[in-house]
Amino acid sequence: MTDIQDYKFWFVTGSQFLYGPEVLKQVEEDSKKIIEKLNESGNLPYPIEFKTVGVTAENITETMKEANYDDSIAGVITWAHTFSPAKNWIRGTQLLNKPLLHLATQMLNDIPYDTIDFDYMNLNQSAHGDREYAFINARLRVNNKIIFGHWSDEAVQVQIGNWMDVAVAYEESFKIKVVTFADKMRNVAVTDGDKIEAQIKFGWTVDYWGVGDLVEYVNAVDGTKIDDLYVKLQDQYEFVAGQNEPEKYEHNVKYQLREYLGIKAFLTDKGYSAFTTNFEDLVGLEQLPGLAAQLLMADGFGFAGEGDWKTAALTRLLKIVSHNQATAFMEDYTLDLRQGHEAILGSHMLEVDPTIASDKPRVEVHPLGIGGKEDPARLVFSGRTGDAVDVTISDFGDEFKLISYDVTGNKPEAETPYLPVAKQLWTPKAGLKAGAEGWLTVGGGHHTTLSFSVDSEQLTDLANLFGVTYVDIK
Numbered sequence: 001m002t003d004i005q006d007y008k009f010w011f012v013t014g015s016q017f018l019y020g021p022e023v024l025k026q027v028e029e030d031s032k033k034i035i036e037k038l039n040e041s042g043n044l045p046y047p048i049e050f051k052t053v054g055v056t057a058e059n060i061t062e063t064m065k066e067a068n069y070d071d072s073i074a075g076v077i078t079w080a081h082t083f084s085p086a087k088n089w090i091r092g093t094q095l096l097n098k099p100l101l102h103l104a105t106q107m108l109n110d111i112p113y114d115t116i117d118f119d120y121m122n123l124n125q126s127a128h129g130d131r132e133y134a135f136i137n138a139r140l141r142v143n144n145k146i147i148f149g150h151w152s153d154e155a156v157q158v159q160i161g162n163w164m165d166v167a168v169a170y171e172e173s174f175k176i177k178v179v180t181f182a183d184k185m186r187n188v189a190v191t192d193g194d195k196i197e198a199q200i201k202f203g204w205t206v207d208y209w210g211v212g213d214l215v216e217y218v219n220a221v222d223g224t225k226i227d228d229l230y231v232k233l234q235d236q237y238e239f240v241a242g243q244n245e246p247e248k249y250e251h252n253v254k255y256q257l258r259e260y261l262g263i264k265a266f267l268t269d270k271g272y273s274a275f276t277t278n279f280e281d282l283v284g285l286e287q288l289p290g291l292a293a294q295l296l297m298a299d300g301f302g303f304a305g306e307g308d309w310k311t312a313a314l315t316r317l318l319k320i321v322s323h324n325q326a327t328a329f330m331e332d333y334t335l336d337l338r339q340g341h342e343a344i345l346g347s348h349m350l351e352v353d354p355t356i357a358s359d360k361p362r363v364e365v366h367p368l369g370i371g372g373k374e375d376p377a378r379l380v381f382s383g384r385t386g387d388a389v390d391v392t393i394s395d396f397g398d399e400f401k402l403i404s405y406d407v408t409g410n411k412p413e414a415e416t417p418y419l420p421v422a423k424q425l426w427t428p429k430a431g432l433k434a435g436a437e438g439w440l441t442v443g444g445g446h447h448t449t450l451s452f453s454v455d456s457e458q459l460t461d462l463a464n465l466f467g468v469t470y471v472d473i474k
């Protein structure tokens, strides 16, 4: 349930009949040329298709209605090549319920001083045509995306591509189904919330299933599939038995593979793309899913621990935005407060997503002093360096807030021989002190999604689409 369908985007160019049929023909040809170049650029994750030149309220309204019920369309891109009286756009824009990008561009990237005349001006009125069009979107409070610049500029193309990823994630968000195996951790506040409101705002379905239903799937996994996977994974990961007897190591790793295949079969059969576990309720399971959860995150499933369905769904959502690149469930673990070293060490009991690994993960088996179960197998690795965002959603009763800050990711300064889990270090770009004070003041939780592939502009766009408050801590 982690595949994304083939989406495309429609391009609708604003114009009017005032300048005659020749100009309209040119508007269409120019639009198609721009689209062709954009599609060839390699900077767009999804294709653009020319739809129509919007010249009347009737044809614009029909186009938007069509976009609404065509499931292959993830959004509409508009541009005013000539002047395009914006009253013509009111009804269609009101009816459109998909992401809208206003690409404020111009056919040429310069002013042709030697040849410019009134025919040129009639055809190329984007400078004021885009203002007329943008006004009505602002008046309608559409919260559409605006990207300004020449269409051939690579930075503009990348910005369009980033917006496309957000638009697709928005469409896909209404299909995200989260299963919580057991409920959330007892007495914990920040990971709780209003599931009905989450479905209204974000489209997420959140279902509870008893662990017993999962245990049936886990116990039913064919042993030969586990044996095959045990061999196959040795190409990808380093198997380190360490202090364990070889038989125990193999048994405990294979049990995690049984959990992986069992959970995956459960999720796939029932259409879930995200899940949570809770160490307080593992009746019938030998181990807390560690390696199992990590392999599922690598497959693109959303996950969070302790029944935190908000972060599980958020992680799935941002994995869609990022094409499952370097996007991980995370928890603030411990702090380095020394001057010059200021950082947060992030990790979890076991379940850190290997898409952020910078070295070859090791499969290790160690005791876990919580949950009262067998020693769980887990992937151990170091996180990576680079620019990232750390993101969470908190429920304040009357609203959800999407909260984040920009961070710099780093590898831990040293090994932690007595904490055998995967780890990631990061420092808020605002500084640890200002960043942490901002985070604590707004009420952001300890479970987050850390992504090296999503930026704060995309988070702004997501929050606008969902109509929720975005707090970007600077």
Ligand code: MN
Pocket: 305, 306, 331, 348, 447
């Ligand atoms: Mn946790």
